[in-house]
Amino acid sequence: xxxxxxxxxxxxxxxxxxxxxxxxxxxxxxxxxxxxxxxxxxxxxxxxxxxxxxxxxxxxxxxxxxxxxxxxxxxxxxxxxxxxxxxxxxxxxxxxxxxxxxxxxxxxxxxxxxxxxxxxxxxxxxxxxxxxxxxxxx
Numbered sequence: 001x002x003x004x005x006x007x008x009x010x011x012x013x014x015x016x017x018x019x020x021x022x023x024x025x026x027x028x029x030x031x032x033x034x035x036x037x038x039x040x041x042x043x044x045x046x047x048x049x050x051x052x053x054x055x056x057x058x059x060x061x062x063x064x065x066x067x068x069x070x071x072x073x074x075x076x077x078x079x080x081x082x083x084x085x086x087x088x089x090x091x092x093x094x095x096x097x098x099x100x101x102x103x104x105x106x107x108x109x110x111x112x113x114x115x116x117x118x119x120x121x122x123x124x125x126x127x128x129x130x131x132x133x134x135x136x137x138x
Contacts, residue, residue: 002033003072005095007088007105008044010124015063016053020124024104025067032131036098037071040090074098082116085109095119102127 006024013021028035042064049060076097080089088110095103096117103110103121114121122130 003036003098003100004033004102005036005100007091009106010104011045012048024124035071036100038094083109
């Protein structure tokens, strides 16, 4: 099964705004690909939802718990230092540790690295278009 690391900005967009990011998450929930997560992604998502969007801790935990139920969890080393924004390196470390095929992100600093060590770094729209082209999918 395809493994993909979903960047925090995609999770936030999915949960708060919907659209293509939400469609990506729905595909993961349907088993179209394996979500990969790390403690750093979880912590950043919870902090963003509570601090920037005013969600209660309970609401954020509940929303995230549903996201993480079927995720593949990894504990990547902190020795990746390649992004223009060092705050994005933990996403790349997670992808490397899990041998993910994709990083799905809207972050220009990450997208500029496509491809990174054989990992496709794509927007939600590009990922959805690629999944739609797979044999047996419509």
